[in-house]
Amino acid sequence: MRKLSMDELGRKTVEQFKEADKTPLVLVLDNVRSMHNVGSVFRTADAFLLQGIVLCGYTPVPPHRDIQKTALGATETVEWQYFPTTREAVEKLREAGYAIMTIEQAENSVMLDAFNPDPSRPLALVFGNEVSGVDAEVMKMADGCIEIPQSGMKHSLNISVSTGIVVWDIFVKLKK
DSSP states (O other): OOOOOHHHHTOOOHHHHHHSOOEEEEEEEESOOOHHHHHHHHHHHHHTTEEEEEEETTOOOSSOHHHHHHHTTGGGTSOEEEESSHHHHHHHHHHTTOEEEEESOOTTOEEGGGOOOOTTSOEEEEEOBTTTBSOHHHHHHSSEEEEOOOOSSOOOOOHHHHHHHHHHHHHHHHHO
């Protein structure tokens, strides 16, 4: 067994990425404070050819060297926009026809493995602050809540890890 070379991986150029059909999924970051987490989310969005990212509140925005450190150029490929509040972003996404799901541990949440996205409707996933999670008012605006099943002592994951897990799961389900 040998590792594939960069040439063999067939990576898209920035132009090819921008022109490619996107996965009908948008990630909404609700007051995420860490630039490294933001950069990591950009990299995940690039890896799965997502429609974009919405940065809200005090979530840092590109360009910034600490975002670039983990994004590794994904801020050049992934479309992004900024809203002063997550509520404004959710309202705009709803008007555009998106289903809105929060990623949180909450009453009546659906476990990720049981969640089946509607392939006929684009989806927006709201990820919350590293300490306080998704804002309570945003939770009320959502169509539902997805929870990542966990069994250990620590019942939380870093937002960048959560994003990777949820996006991969939904990506696979949408591609079936």
